[in-house]
Amino acid sequence: MTIAGPIGIAGLALDATAEPAAEIDAAARLEELGYQTLWLPGGQGNNLAQIDRVVRGTSSLRVASGIVGVTQVPAAEVVATHAALAADHPGRFVVGLGGAHGPKPLPTLNAYLDALDTATPPVPASERILAALGPRMLDLARGRAAGAYPYLVTTDYVAEARKLLGDDPTLAVLVPVIPLSDPDAARELARSSVGFFTTRPGYRRNFVRMGFGEADITGLSDAFVDGITVWGGLESIVARIREYQAAGADHVVLGLRLPADSDADATTAWQSRLAQALLS
Numbered sequence: 064m065t066i067a068g069p070i071g072i073a074g075l076a077l078d079a080t081a082e083p084a085a086e087i088d089a090a091a092r093l094e095e096l097g098y099q100t101l102w103l104p105g106g107q108g109n110n111l112a113q114i115d116r117v118v119r120g121t122s123s124l125r126v127a128s129g130i131v132g133v134t135q136v137p138a139a140e141v142v143a144t145h146a147a148l149a150a151d152h153p154g155r156f157v158v159g160l161g162g163a164h165g166p167k168p169l170p171t172l173n174a175y176l177d178a179l180d181t182a183t184p185p186v187p188a189s190e191r192i193l194a195a196l197g198p199r200m201l202d203l204a205r206g207r208a209a210g211a212y213p214y215l216v217t218t219d220y221v222a223e224a225r226k227l228l229g230d231d232p233t234l235a236v237l238v239p240v241i242p243l244s245d246p247d248a249a250r251e252l253a254r255s256s257v258g259f260f261t262t263r264p265g266y267r268r269n270f271v272r273m274g275f276g277e278a279d280i281t282g283l284s285d286a287f288v289d290g291i292t293v294w295g296g297l298e299s300i301v302a303r304i305r306e307y308q309a310a311g312a313d314h315v316v317l318g319l320r321l322p323a324d325s326d327a328d329a330t331t332a333w334q335s336r337l338a339q340a341l342l343s
Contacts, residue, residue, distance in 0.1 A: 065190050066235055071100040072334065074103065092334075094122065100316075105136070109131075111136065119152065127156075127158075131159060134162055145190070146184055149184070164265065218309075238317065239256050239291075240318060242296070242297070242300060253283075253292040261281065304317075319337075
């Protein structure tokens with residue numbers, strides 16, 4: 064599997080006006096800090112061009128799409144980007160797939176994976192990972208990809224997912240990381256970061272599966288946000304990340320969240336502190 068390192072990092076913390084050179088410089092700094100895999104969120108768009116730029120602009124950094132929406136980005140475009148990068152930088156594009164939110168998500172994903180399998184050249188299962196939450200999606204990830212990439216999950220969920228996947232597939236877990244020690248401020252930022260996902264049926268079903276009550280989910284209770292996010296000072300954050308690893312996560316992806324009035328220097332400083340604490 065082309066995911067590298069026990070700790071990955073999500074996003075580049077750039078604003079919408081950033082030039083490609085600044086984007087590459089930011090990725091290169093993360094590489095210098097010791098992060099081996101960078102996850103670039105696709106959302107509802109197509110970030111294949113960004114992935115191509117970042118891979119080509121860095122020396123060894125793995126770049127994962129976190130994720131390519133299969134109802135938004137044609138499989139042929141993923142195939143073309145993967146083939147071009149595999150020719151010049153083999154193993155450095157991790158094809159993260161998901162976003163099949165329609166009435167039949169499993170058939171939609173299976174059809175997309177079929178297209179990747181039968182392309183010339185194909186996108187190997189060993190170089191793709193699936194956004195997965197429920198048991199059926201985890202089963203699909205085990206059978207048709209190198210592993211699973213869940214988001215907003217507890218350490219108990221990770222332990223159960225590890226059992227469902229077995230020992231060999233990669234379990235990469237994205238967690239919101241909020242470096243604030245004040246509980247009220249940290250939870251306020253956590254609520255603003257995760258509130259949208261409580262309205263998404265797939266996430267909401269998974270929150271219930273993890274044991275949260277409807278009132279906890281709708282009201283974004285302390286217990287709820289504490290269970291699916293990581294917040295606190297550096298020592299507290301490191302301890303929580305270690306809990307995810309102990310539960311069975313092979314790779315924990317840091318989704319760093321800072322207050323809106325934080326500047327780029329604050330983000331860079333926290334990226335450095337976390338790298339020193341978790342990768343040294």
